[in-house]
Amino acid sequence: MGIDLGTCNTLVCVRGEGIVLNEPSVVAVRKGTNKVLRMPDGSYAVGWAAKEMLGKTPGSISAIRPLKDGVISDFEITEALLKYFIGKVQGRHTFLHPRVVIAVPSGITAVEKRAVIDSAEHAGARRVFLVEEPMAAAIGANLPVNEATASMIVDIGGGTTEVAILSLADIAQCESVRTAGDDFDEAIINHMKKAYNLMIGEQTAERIKIEIGSAAPVGEEQTMEVRGRDMISGLPRKTLVTSEEIRSALQEPLSAITETVTRTLERAEPELAADLVDNGITLAGGGALLRGIDKVIADATGLDVRQAEDPLTCVARGTAIYLEHLEEWKHTMESDNNGS
């Protein structure tokens, strides 16, 4: 099975079956401990069950996203996450000790990589291979990564944006920035505070982004009714927001992303840069779904920008393809040759 261990969402893709699991990368624990909570039916509070608790947790419980910043903040909780997901997929399938490919953020350290491998082994994997997320995204987007031509992928996730130029089955240039979908939500939260004295939660902010958010003007402007808590009276209240004001609130995190893209291009070998004039840039990850973001990146770089097909599942589908063609990849890091 191939696993996309994302900062927001974890997906599992099985050859011949497609995406068999897609849940938030969230674990609910007792506050101050690493003890994963159990639901009334005895199952662990991981994934959807834990996400529902985010922002609504009673004092003694916290819902944790262990990969939120593209680094592993807590090994034990990450292990619980992997165990739960691998176990869940295995429970429904016949493979006993599967080979697992896991896509990890390109910025994680050797120690973190080792921890992911160990966790997956504890969870029952026979052999574990890691692939860097931008590579998996590019494979999932059907880019010609094995050929002697440059491909460029910009994967805008929840916690991190990974930008990479790939050629000959290798990453030639790669940058990672901790600005992505979560920062769009945060910018909306700040805007609502400043403009309306209205406190809103992360889930509400995300809904606003998805419903009326945009990076550049596209189509008709929209409005949306938003509910939250008045910062002065402390009482619940609603207000109307427009797509224009949300767009302007998103400009700051957007420019951090476009700067990372242009910086990566500036550092590329001239021959690879030349290829990109024809090959353009491909966007993956949930952030690629923000309306008009392709246009903003195209304007900043002067290159053609297209969205990968189904950007949210790109990395997971890429890991499953990678698994099928393991021997073709030179730089695979795997469990039993202690490559770290």
Ligand code: ADP
């Ligand atoms: P990760 O790989 O880091 O887990 P994902 O690729 O799953 O992240 O993307 C999650 C991010 O994409 C979240 O910030 C989410 O709000 C955002 N997202 C999902 N759908 C949309 C959409 N339609 N428009 C804008 N952002 C979206």
Ligand code: MG
């Ligand atoms: Mg991702």
